[in-house]
Amino acid sequence: MTEIFGDEGPALPENRRSQSYPITEYDEHQENLRKKSNWSLKDVPFYRGKGKPQDPLAWHDFDYLDVYQKVYGRRCGSAGIGKLREVAIVVPGPDDEYSNHPYFHQDKEYMNRDGFFLLSDKLDIEKLKDEAAAFGAKFEENGVKVHWLRFPEKPMAAYGPMMNMHSAAELMVVPGGGIIGKKSYALSPTAGYGRTEYFARWALWNLGIPVLYTVTGEACWVMGNWLADDVFINGIGIEGDWRGLEQVAPVLKRACGEELQIISCVAPSWKYFDKHTGANTHAGMVVSGLDLNKVLVHTPGVDFNTLAWLKKNGYRIIEADLEEQIKHSAAAIVSLGPGIVMMHARARKTIAAVRKAGVEVVAIDYDEYNKYGAAITCATMLLDRDPGPRKFS
Amino acid sequence: MAQIDGREGKPLPGPRRSQEFTLTEYDAWQERQRGRNWTLNDVPFYKGKGNSLEQNPFDWHNYDYLNYYDQVYGRKCGSAGIGRLREAAVTAVSADDDYANHPYMKEDPDYIVRDGLLTERKFDVGKLRDQQQSYAAALEQCGVKVYWLDYPEKPMAAYGPMTNQHSASELTILPGGSIIPKKGYALAPLSGFGRTEYLARWAFWNLSIPVLLTITGKGVWIQGIFLADDVYVHAMSVETNEEGMQQFLPVLRRQCGDNVRVQRIYTPGAGYFDHKAGISAHTDMIIAPVDVDKVVAYPAGLDVDTCNFLWSNGWKIIEAPVEEQVNACACNLVTVEPGLVIMHRGAKETIKAVRKAGVEVIEVDYDEYNRFGGGIHCATMQILRDPGPRKFD
Numbered sequence: 001m002t003e004i005f006g007d008e009g010p011a012l013p014e015n016r017r018s019q020s021y022p023i024t025e026y027d028e029h030q031e032n033l034r035k036k037s038n039w040s041l042k043d044v045p046f047y048r049g050k051g052k053p054q055d056p057l058a059w060h061d062f063d064y065l066d067v068y069q070k071v072y073g074r075r076c077g078s079a080g081i082g083k084l085r086e087v088a089i090v091v092p093g094p095d096d097e098y099s100n101h102p103y104f105h106q107d108k109e110y111m112n113r114d115g116f117f118l119l120s121d122k123l124d125i126e127k128l129k130d131e132a133a134a135f136g137a138k139f140e141e142n143g144v145k146v147h148w149l150r151f152p153e154k155p156m157a158a159y160g161p162m163m164n165m166h167s168a169a170e171l172m173v174v175p176g177g178g179i180i181g182k183k184s185y186a187l188s189p190t191a192g193y194g195r196t197e198y199f200a201r202w203a204l205w206n207l208g209i210p211v212l213y214t215v216t217g218e219a220c221w222v223m224g225n226w227l228a229d230d231v232f233i234n235g236i237g238i239e240g241d242w243r244g245l246e247q248v249a250p251v252l253k254r255a256c257g258e259e260l261q262i263i264s265c266v267a268p269s270w271k272y273f274d275k276h277t278g279a280n281t282h283a284g285m286v287v288s289g290l291d292l293n294k295v296l297v298h299t300p301g302v303d304f305n306t307l308a309w310l311k312k313n314g315y316r317i318i319e320a321d322l323e324e325q326i327k328h329s330a331a332a333i334v335s336l337g338p339g340i341v342m343m344h345a346r347a348r349k350t351i352a353a354v355r356k357a358g359v360e361v362v363a364i365d366y367d368e369y370n371k372y373g374a375a376i377t378c379a380t381m382l383l384d385r386d387p388g389p390r391k392f393s
Numbered sequence: 394m395a396q397i398d399g400r401e402g403k404p405l406p407g408p409r410r411s412q413e414f415t416l417t418e419y420d421a422w423q424e425r426q427r428g429r430n431w432t433l434n435d436v437p438f439y440k441g442k443g444n445s446l447e448q449n450p451f452d453w454h455n456y457d458y459l460n461y462y463d464q465v466y467g468r469k470c471g472s473a474g475i476g477r478l479r480e481a482a483v484t485a486v487s488a489d490d491d492y493a494n495h496p497y498m499k500e501d502p503d504y505i506v507r508d509g510l511l512t513e514r515k516f517d518v519g520k521l522r523d524q525q526q527s528y529a530a531a532l533e534q535c536g537v538k539v540y541w542l543d544y545p546e547k548p549m550a551a552y553g554p555m556t557n558q559h560s561a562s563e564l565t566i567l568p569g570g571s572i573i574p575k576k577g578y579a580l581a582p583l584s585g586f587g588r589t590e591y592l593a594r595w596a597f598w599n600l601s602i603p604v605l606l607t608i609t610g611k612g613v614w615i616q617g618i619f620l621a622d623d624v625y626v627h628a629m630s631v632e633t634n635e636e637g638m639q640q641f642l643p644v645l646r647r648q649c650g651d652n653v654r655v656q657r658i659y660t661p662g663a664g665y666f667d668h669k670a671g672i673s674a675h676t677d678m679i680i681a682p683v684d685v686d687k688v689v690a691y692p693a694g695l696d697v698d699t700c701n702f703l704w705s706n707g708w709k710i711i712e713a714p715v716e717e718q719v720n721a722c723a724c725n726l727v728t729v730e731p732g733l734v735i736m737h738r739g740a741k742e743t744i745k746a747v748r749k750a751g752v753e754v755i756e757v758d759y760d761e762y763n764r765f766g767g768g769i770h771c772a773t774m775q776i777l778r779d780p781g782p783r784k785f786d
Contacts, residue, residue, distance in 0.1 A: 009416040017420050020413065022404040026594065027411055033549035034409075039496050041504060044552045044582040050501045056508075056631050056663045059577045059585075064609035070551035071587045103433050107442045110433065113450075156426035158464035159436045176609060184453040189436040192453075194465045197603060201419065204594050204604070211597075211604035214570060216458035217647040238450055247643070254610035270450040 012152075019150040019202060026208040029073020065255070068176050072208035075384060077175030079256045080229030081289045082388025083337040088147040088203070088381040089136050090166045092128045095154055098163050098372070099123065103190060114186045114238075115273030115373055128166075128368040135376065138364050142336050149202060149381070157194030164191045164372060168381035169284070171199035172223035174255040177212035178203055179248060184220030185238040186272035186281070199381065209383065213251045219243035222282060225377075226335075227289035227315075228391040230260050233306070237267030237281030259393045266303040273373045277301070278325030284377045285332045290359045291339040292389040296320060296350070298331040313391070318357050321349040328367065332375035334382075336362065338389055342376060405545075412543040412595060419601040422467020459648070462569050466601040469777060471568030473649050474622030475682045476781025477730040482540040482596075482774040483529050484559050486522040489547055492556045492765075497583065508579045509666035509673075510557070510766040521559075521761040528735070528757045528769055535729045535755070542595060542774070550587030557584045560767060561774035562677070564592040565616040567648040570605035571596060572641065577613030578631040579665035579674065592774065600776070606644045612637035617676040620688060620708070621784040623653050626699065630660040630674035652786055659696040666766045671718035677770040681724050683752045684732045685782045687711065689743060691718045706784065711750055713743045721760065725768030727775075729755075731782055737768055 011017070041047045045066075046058035069075050078084065098104055099122045104111050108121075136146040155162040164187055172179045180200045183192030203209040215221045221244025224234040232252060234245055245264065253260050267281040268274075279301035280286050286301035295310060298320040310317060324330035330347035343351050345363035354361055366376050404410070433439045437460075438452035463469045472478065492498055493515050498505050505511065529539045548555040557580055565572040573593045576585030596602040608614045614637025617627030625645065627633060638657070646653060660679065662672045672694040673679055679694035687709045692700060703710055713723035721739030728734050736744050738756040747754050759769050 009421060011415045012420055012424060016424060018417065018423075024411065027405055027409065027545070030411075030545060030549050031405060031409060034547050039553040041497050041500050041582070044497070047504065047582070050504070054504060054507055056578055059581050060613050060631075060634055061611060063611055064575060064607070067551050067586050071590045102431055103436070106433050109445050110439065110442070110448065113445055113448060152420070152423060154427050156423050158461045160431035177607060180603070182458060184456070185450055188453050189433070189439070193461050197465050200603065201597050201601075205598045210573065210590065210593070210607055212607045212609060214458075214603055214605045216569060216605060216644070218455050218457050220454055241454060250640070251609070254612075 015153045017152055018198070019152075019206070021206045024206050024208065025074055026072060029208065032073070065176055068210065072210060074208050076173050076177065076209045077255070078382030078385045079174045079232070080226050080385060080388040081292070081335045081338050082229065082386040084144050084335065084382065084385050086145045086147070086384035087139055088149045088168055088383060089132060089379060090149045090151065090168050092125060092132050092166060093151065093153065094125055095151065095161070096128065096163065096166060097123050097125050101161060101163050101190065103160060115271045115275060123371060124368055131366050131368050132379070135364055135366060135379070138342065138362060142362060144336070147207065147383070149199070151198065155194070155198065157189075157191055159189045159193065162191050162194055163187070164374070165195060166369060166372070167191070167195065167374060167378045168199060169223060169378050170196040171203060171381055173203070173209060173381065173383050174212070174252060176255050177210040179212055179223070179251060180214040181222045182215040182220050182244065183222060183239065184241070207383070212255065213248065215244055215247050217243070219247055221245065221248055223284065225284040225287055225289065227287070227295060228292055229388050230257065230390040230392050232256070232260060232262050233265050233283045233287050234262055235267060235281055235283035236264045238270045238272065239281045261392060263306055263309055265306045267301065268303070275326060278320070278322055285329060285375065288331055288333045288341070288377070289335055290318065290341055290354060290357065292391065294318065294357055294359060296331050296333060296354060298325045316357060318353050321347065324348070324350050328370050329375035329377075332377040334376050334380050344370065344376065408546045410545055411591070412545075412599065414599040417599050417601065418468055419466060422601065459569055462603070466603060468601055469568070470566050470570065470602045471648070472775035472778045473567050474619045474778060474781040475728050475731050476622065476779035478535070478537050478728070478775060478778050480538045480540070480776040481532055482542045482561055482776060483525060483772055484542045484544070484561050486518060486525050486559065487544065487546065488518060489544065490521065490556070490559060491516045491518050495554060495556050495583070497553065505583070507664070509664045509668055510580060511764070516764070517761055524758050524761055525772070528759060528772070531735055531755050531757050535733070535735070537729070540600070540776070542592070544591065548587070548591065550584050552582045552586065555584050555587055556580070557765060557767070558588060559762060559765070560584070560588065560771045561592060562771050563589045563615060564596060564774050566596075566602060566774070566776055567605065567645065569648050570603040572616070572644065573604060573607040574615040575608035575613055575637065576615060576632065577634065596774070602776070605648070606640065608637050608640050610636065612640045614638060614641055615675065618680060618682070620682045621685065622781045623650065623783040623785050624656070625653055626656045626658055626676060626680060628658045628660045628674055628676040628679065631663055632665065632674040654785060656699055656702050658699045660694055668719055671715050677725055678722060679724055681726045681770065682728050683711070683726070683734050683747055683750070687750055687752065689713055689724050689726065689747060691724050709750060711743070711746045713740065717741070717743050720763070722763050722766070722768035725770040727769050727773055735769060737763060739763065
C-alpha cells in the first residue's frame with residue numbers, strides 16, 4: 001500500500017512544525033476516561049434499564065451543549081462578561097516584524113492602506129515579547145490560565161508570508177467550540193487567510209476545542225464583542241457584512257441561547273482603522289462591556305442606532321478619549337469579569353473615567369502592539385469564561 | 394507562568410495517543426510555500442504600485458471561500474458527487490472493534506442490539522482485518538490513495554468505551570471541509586458521540602481538512618448520498634431530523650452550488666436497520682449511484698415521493714433483493730467513478746443486475762462487517778473526488 005501509517009514524509013525540524021503538545025487535552029481526557037473501570041449503562045442517558053422499553057427518539061431532545069465536554073474533555077466558550085478563566089496568547093517572534101515583510105518593501109503604501117502600522121514603520125520585537133510576557137503574567141495574577149501559542153518559523157498565509165500572527169482573538173470561541181471567520185480587508189493578503197485557520201487547527205488538536213462553524217461563500221465576518229451573556233455586538237463594515245452575520249447568527253444562538261440579542265454596530269468609512277478619528281471596523285475596538293450596565297465606547301466609531309440602543313437599554317456610557325483611542329486603542333479592553341477589566345496603561349484619561357464609574361482596572365503596557373493598530377483585545381484568544389450576568393433574561 | 398510551551402504533561406505511550414502523522418499535510422504545504430519567491434503580484438486584486446486610489450477596498454467581499462481554502466490548507470478536498478474517487482481513508486482494525494467484549498454488551502445485550510446493528514454477537518477481528526486490507530487494496534488498484542486511520546487503543550466515547558470505530562464515512566467531506574454530524578440513535582451511547590469528532594480532529598490535523606460545520610443544538614443529522622454532482626438524497630429518519638437538515642443545507646449549497654437538488658427520503662421504521670425487512674435509517678443503506686442515471690436501491694426502504702423523483706427524472710433503478718439487502722447490505726457500495734463500483738461479493742444477484750446494466754463491478758469480501766449492519770460505504774471516508782457528471786444542468 002502506498003500509505004501505511006500516515007507517515008507522509010520525514011519529519012520537519014521542530015521549529016518548522018505546527019505546535020503540537022506532548023500530551024493534548026483530548027488524549028489526556030481519553031486516558032482519564034480509560035481509568036474508569038466500571039462503565040455501566042447507567043452512565044448512558046435515556047437508558048431505562050434491562051428489559052425495559054427504550055424510547056428511540058430520546059436522543060432527539062439531547063442538546064450538543066449537553067455532550068461536547070464529554071467528548072472533548074473540556075468546557076470552552078467566552079460569550080459574555082463572566083469571570084475569565086482561560087486565554088491563549090501568541091509568543092511573538094521575528095516573523096512579527098512587518099518591516100521585514102517582502103510586500104512592505106515592495107509597496108508600503110498598499111500595505112498601509114487599511115490603517116495598520118499606526119505609529120511606526122518598525123516594530124521592536126524584543127519589546128513586544130516582553131510586553132506579551134508581562135501581559136500573560138498579568139492574566140495569571142488574576143487567576144486566568146494562559147496557553148502560549150507558537151507559530152512555526154516563517155509561517156505562510158494563502159498569498160505569501162504571514163505577519164501579525166499576534167491577533168489570537170480572531171478565533172472566536174463560544175460555548176461548544178470556535179468559529180473561523182472570513183477576512184475581507186485588513187491584512188487580507190498577509191494574515192487574513194491562514195492565521196485564524198492555524199488557530200482553529202491548533203485549538204482543536206491541542207486543547208480539544210472543536211470548530212463549530214467556518215464562514216464560507218462570499219460572506220465576510222470577524223468576531224465582535226460581548227456586553228453580557230445575552231448581548232453580542234457584531235461589527236458591520238469592511239471586515240464583516242450582513243451575509244457573514246446571517247451565517248454566524250444561528251450558530252451563536254444555538255450556542256448561547258435563542259434569546260441572545262445581536263446588535264449590529266455599523267462602522268463608518270471603509271478603513272480598518274482611521275488614524276484621525278479612531279474609528280475602527282472591529283466592534284471590539286470601539287465598544288466594550290465593563291460591567292452589566294456599563295460600556296466603554298469610542299463614539300466616532302459607533303453608529304447612531306447602536307448608541308441609541310445602548311441609551312435606551314440603560315447602559316451608562318463611558319467615552320474613550322480621542323487621542324488615547326488613536327494612539328493606544330483605549331476602548332479596546334479585556335473583560336476579566338463583571339466590573340473588572342484589563343486596559344492599556346497609556347490610556348490614562350480613559351482609565352480614570354472607567355475607574356470613576358466604579359470599574360476596577362488592571363493596567364498593562366502594550367504600546368508596541370498599538371503600533372500595529374492593534375490592542376490587547378486583538379492579542380487575546382478568549383477560551384473560557386464562567387457564566388456571567390445577563391441583561392435581559 | 395503556569396504554561397510556557399504548551400507542555401501540559403508527559404507524553405502518553407504511542408498506542409495511547411491520537412494518531413499524528415510524522416509530517417502533516419499542512420506542515421508539508423507550509424514548507425513548500427516558504428520556498429517561493431513571493432511578490433504582491435501573487436495577491437488577488439492588487440493593482441500595482443502607485444495605484445492606491447484604484448485598490449477597491451471591497452474587492453475581497455466577493456471572494457469565495459472555495460477560491461482560497463486550498464491555498465491556506467494546501468489541498469483540495471470534497472466528495473460531493475460521483476466523479477472519480479481520488480482519496481479515501483479507512484480505519485485500521487484493532488482488538489477494540491470486537492463489540493462482544495464491550496461491557497455494555499455483557500450488561501444488556503438486548504439494549505445494544507436494539508437499533509439493529511448487530512446480527513451476531515461475536516466478531517472475528519482477524520477476518521475483519523483481512524477483509525479491510527483486501528478492500529483497501531481494491532481501492533488502490535482503482536487508483537485511489539488510501540490513508541490508514543488509527544485510533545489509540547481503548548478509545549473512549551462520551552458515555553463509555555467506543556465501539557465500531559470502523560465507520561469512517563461518518564465524517565462527511567464536502568468541497569472545502571468537513572461536517573461533524575450529531576447522532577440521534579444508532580450506537581449513540583457507544584460511538585455516536587466521540588467517533589466522528591475523532592475523525593474530524595484527525596483529518597484537520599493530519600490531512601489539513603478543516604471543519605465547516607458541527608451540527609449543534611437539538612439538530613440530528615448524519616450524511617446522505619450524492620447521486621450526481623447536483624443531486625443529493627438524504628434519509629429523514631431516527632438519524633436525521635429537520636433541524637439537522639436546516640443546519641446542513643445552507644452549507645451544502647454554498648459548497649456545492651445553489652442548484653443542488655435535495656431529495657428527502659422519509660424512510661419507514663424507527664430503528665437503524667431492520668434485519669427482516671431490510672429498511673434502514675441511513676441513506677447509504679438503501680440507495681447508491683452506480684452510473685449517470687443509474688442507481689441501486691432498496692425500494693421498500695424509500696418513500697413513494699423519492700421513487701417518483703427517480704422514475705420521473707429518468708433514473709434506471711436496479712433493485713436489491715430483500716435477502717441480499719438483509720444479509721449483504723447490497724446497496725452499501727462505493728462508486729469509484731460513473732460506471733465503476735466496488736460491491737460486497739455476497740450481493741450476488743444485485744451484482745449481476747448491476748453488470749447487466751453496463752456497470753463494471755469489483756467484488757470484495759466484507760461479510761464480517763456486514764454482520765455489524767455496515768458495509769464498505771460506511772467504512773470509507775471519501776476525501777476527494779474529481780468533478781463528476783451533473784443531472785440537471
